[in-house]
Amino acid sequence: xxxxxVQFNDVHKSFGDVKVLKGIDLDINPAEKVAVIGPxxxxxxxxxxxxxxxxxxxxxxxxxDGKNLWKMEKNGKPLRANEKHLRSIRGDIGMVFxxxxxxxxxxxLDNCMVAPIHVKKExxxxxxxxxxxxxxxxxxxxxxxxxxxxxxxxxxQRVAMARALVMRPKIMLFDEVTSALDPELxxxxxxxxRDIAKNDDMAMVLVTHxxxxxxxxxxKVLFLDEGVIAEQGTASQVIEHSANERLQTFLHRFRKV
Amino acid sequence: MNYWSWETFADALPFVLQGLGIxxxxxxxxxxxxxxxGFVWTFLRRVPNKPFNWIVTWAMEFIRSTPPLVQLFFIxxxxxxxPVVGVSLSPFQSAVLGLGVHFSTYIGEIYRSxxxxxEKGQWEASKALNFSPVDKWRKxxxxxxxxxxxxxxxxxxxxxxxxxxxxSTIGVQGILLMANTYGARHWAYLEPLTIVGIVFxxxxxPSAILIKKLEIKMNTRFDKKTVMDTRVNA
Ligand SMILES: Nc1ncnc2c1ncn2[C@@H]1O[C@H](COP(=O)(O)OP(=O)(O)O)[C@@H](O)[C@H]1O
Ligand SMILES: [Mg+2]
Numbered sequence: 001x002x003x004x005x006v007q008f009n010d011v012h013k014s015f016g017d018v019k020v021l022k023g024i025d026l027d028i029n030p031a032e033k034v035a036v037i038g039p040x041x042x043x044x045x046x047x048x049x050x051x052x053x054x055x056x057x058x059x060x061x062x063x064x065d066g067k068n069l070w071k072m073e074k075n076g077k078p079l080r081a082n083e084k085h086l087r088s089i090r091g092d093i094g095m096v097f098x099x100x101x102x103x104x105x106x107x108x109l110d111n112c113m114v115a116p117i118h119v120k121k122e123x124x125x126x127x128x129x130x131x132x133x134x135x136x137x138x139x140x141x142x143x144x145x146x147x148x149x150x151x152x153x154x155x156x157q158r159v160a161m162a163r164a165l166v167m168r169p170k171i172m173l174f175d176e177v178t179s180a181l182d183p184e185l186x187x188x189x190x191x192x193x194r195d196i197a198k199n200d201d202m203a204m205v206l207v208t209h210x211x212x213x214x215x216x217x218x219x220k221v222l223f224l225d226e227g228v229i230a231e232q233g234t235a236s237q238v239i240e241h242s243a244n245e246r247l248q249t250f251l252h253r254f255r256k257v
Numbered sequence: 258m259n260y261w262s263w264e265t266f267a268d269a270l271p272f273v274l275q276g277l278g279i280x281x282x283x284x285x286x287x288x289x290x291x292x293x294x295g296f297v298w299t300f301l302r303r304v305p306n307k308p309f310n311w312i313v314t315w316a317m318e319f320i321r322s323t324p325p326l327v328q329l330f331f332i333x334x335x336x337x338x339x340p341v342v343g344v345s346l347s348p349f350q351s352a353v354l355g356l357g358v359h360f361s362t363y364i365g366e367i368y369r370s371x372x373x374x375x376e377k378g379q380w381e382a383s384k385a386l387n388f389s390p391v392d393k394w395r396k397x398x399x400x401x402x403x404x405x406x407x408x409x410x411x412x413x414x415x416x417x418x419x420x421x422x423x424x425s426t427i428g429v430q431g432i433l434l435m436a437n438t439y440g441a442r443h444w445a446y447l448e449p450l451t452i453v454g455i456v457f458x459x460x461x462x463p464s465a466i467l468i469k470k471l472e473i474k475m476n477t478r479f480d481k482k483t484v485m486d487t488r489v490n491a
Contacts, residue, residue, distance in 0.1 A: 052385055087387060095385040101378035105400050114396055115386035167386065 003066065005030045005170055005203050006051065011060035013046055020046050022227040024060070030170070031201040035214035035235065038224030039250055044207040047224070048173040051205070052095045053086045064089050065170065091120070094169035098176045100156040102148040102163070108135065109144040112163045120167070127166070134162040138192050154185030158192050165196070172196070174206040186210075193217070211254050215239050223247050260447060269449040273435045277456065280431035283352055284418045290357030291417070292410070295364030302369065317362045326423050329355040333427040352424035360417055367409050371402035408472035415461050415468070422453075432456055 008026040012019070020043045028034055036044045049055040050062060053069065062069040071078055072085040103111050112131035116122045135141050138158035140151075148156055157177055164172060174193065178186040190213050197204060197217040208214055214221055214235055221238040223231035231244045239251065301313045320328070332355045337345035346354065375398055383393040425434035436449035 054381055054384060083390070087389070090384070090387045093385075097378060097382065097385075099378055101376075101382035103379065103382070103397060103401075115388065118392045118396060119387050119389070163386070 002029055004028055004063075005032075005065055006205075007061075007063040008047075009061040009063065011047075011050065011062060012058045013043070013050065013055065014058045020227055021057075024229060026222070026229065028171070028203050028205065030203055033197050033204045033217055033219050034206070035218035035221045036205060036207045036224055037209070037211070037214065037221060037238075037250070038230075042224045043227055044224050045175055048095070048175055048205055048207060051171070052093055052173055053090050065092055091167070092170040093173065094164035094167055094171070095173040096157070096160050096164055096175070096177045098180050100148070100153070100160045100180075102156055102159055104148050107145050107147060108140060108151070108159050111148070111159060112166045115163070116166055131162070131166050134166050135159070137195070138162045139188070152185060153181045154188045157181065157189045161189075161192055161196070165200075169202060171203045171205070174204065174208070176207050176209065179209065209254055211239055211251065223250070225250075262445070262448065265443065265445045266448040266452070269436070269439050269443075269445070270452055272439050273432050273449050273452045274456075276430050276432040276435035279349070279429060280421060280433075280456075281460075283349060283424060283429060283431060284414075284421045287353050287357045287360070287421065288414055288417055290353055291360040291364050291413075294357060294361035295368055298361060298365030299368040299372065302365070317365065320359055321362045325356055325359045325420060326426065328359055329423060329427055331355075348424065348428040351427055352421070352429050356417065356420060356423070360413060360420075364410065364413060367406050367413070368402070371406040372398060374405060375401045405475055408468055408475055411464070411468035411471060415464050418461055418464075419457065 004027040006026070006028040008024045011021060011024040013021040024047060036047065038044050046055060050057050051064070051069070057070055061071065067089050068081075069086070069089055070081045072081050073079065102108075103114070106114060109128070109131055112135060113124075113127050116127040116130070117124055132141065132144065135144060138161055140155060140158055140162070143151065143155065148159065151159065160177075177193070178189050181189065190210060193206070194213075194217055206214070206218070216235075218235045220232060221235045222229050223238055223242075223244065225231075225246055231238050231242055231247050233242075238247070242248070298313070298317060302310060302317075304310060304313075329351060332346065333348065333351040337343045379397055379401065380393075383397045388397065422431060422433040425431060425437065428434070432453050436446075436453045439449040440446035
């Protein structure tokens with residue numbers, strides 16, 4: 001049996017008095033592709049932001065590759081994770097944001113090179129080769145010297161994916177990466193994700209409203225509702241054969257037919 | 258009566274201009290000091306500790322609401338008289354410290370506004386890519402935060418240039434003190450002080466134009482940012 005690469009154990013998250021997540025238990029295996037669906041405000045983004053260390057859980061444990069993400073030990077005493085501890089684990093995780101968050105003051109190529117060089121201290125030439133390769137793969141090999149402001153939303157999002165991939169994470173997080181795009185640009189971005197999902201062996205967590213897409217690439221689908229995982233299973237179990245009424249209502253709004 | 262004499266003007270000119278090096282030198286030194294010290298304020302204010310933060314904010318407020326002239330007098334005349342911590346500085350050093358610290362509080366605010374103009378998403382992307390705190394500032398935040406502040410920083414250079422004559426009150430021999438000395442010696446103030454005015458005009462007007470140009474350039478340099486993420490997480 002493979003050890004899960006990510007485990008959520010009874011994870012809760014509140015913002016002030018508002019309980020957003022009320023006990024999340026979740027295993028993600030290496031190379032597993034997990035789609036997270038659910039109504040707006042159900043806490044999908046919060047789940048992956050906690051895994052990316054952008055948000056701290058109120059209680060519970062998140063285990064990444066056997067290490068407790070938000071807790072550490074010092075002289076046998078349990079402590080809240082400090083930045084050093086978080087940094088030691090965070091390198092395994094990459095994220096693609098809804099609004100791309102490319103660095104506007106750098107070329108596309110530099111966007112993809114800056115972290116491997118300065119964070120992972122890798123060789124410049126090697127990184128460049130890998131970055132060019134990755135940008136080629138997402139179809140932007142001819143834009144290396146362009147700045148983000150010169151690209152369309154779909155192109156920016158593909159750069160953002162290349163930037164995350166060059167870091168070779170073990171887990172990639174995608175937060176509704178097509179929802180800020182014009183409809184005609186969604187396809188090209190999904191195509192790239194599909195390519196990654198089929199050919200790369202990292203674990204992926206995708207928050208998405210593209211049900212057909214989830215059905216196509218996900219090994220597991222979670223339906224998040226009112227702060228809990230209300231339904232989980234294979235894509236076909238959850239999206240096509242679930243009896244959960246709220247899930248039915250939700251899907252009804254998103255399935256085109 | 259003859260109020261104005263070109264002869265006096267010509268006589269006073271070289272004398273007054275002897276102070277030009279000091280005036281310009283003091284401006285530049287003080288400015289550099291304020292630019293660097295401004296960073297100190299900015300980062301002190303970011304220390305995540307409430308009481309400490311409160312003290313820093315209060316100290317900045319105090320420095321800003323006290324006249325720079327009073328601060329100069331305090332540093333030059335009063336500070337050396339305090340036992341143990343008292344230090345006696347030259348007029349030039351006192352001016353750099355007094356005016357530098359005073360203006361650094363404004364400069365620090367300019368840096369702060371620049372840093373706050375960097376989108377939340379940039380901080381989050383830096384975190385997601387696992388940047389160290391130092392690299393995050395060096396590679397991502399400051400290169401975006403500082404360029405837009407350059408015109409404002411330039412304005413402060415001119416503002417400070419015009420405040421530097423305050424230093425004449427503690428004996429820094431810039432052009433104002435030279436003009437005053439000339440005036441007292443020859444009982445002729447009109448010409449030397451006119452020279453002082455002209456010198457300031459000649460130096461600050463072109464600087465102002467330069468800064469306007471820079472501002473236009475900066476405004477067209479960055480494309481207006483796209484969507485802001487509303488979440489707060491620094
Ligand atoms: N930083 C925050 N501060 C306060 N409330 C937040 C914050 N982030 C998210 N929330 C709230 O938590 C709930 C879940 O948000 P989110 O995880 O973004 O949901 P989803 O991605 O499923 O739409 C929402 O009600 C949202 O308003
Ligand atoms: Mg969301």
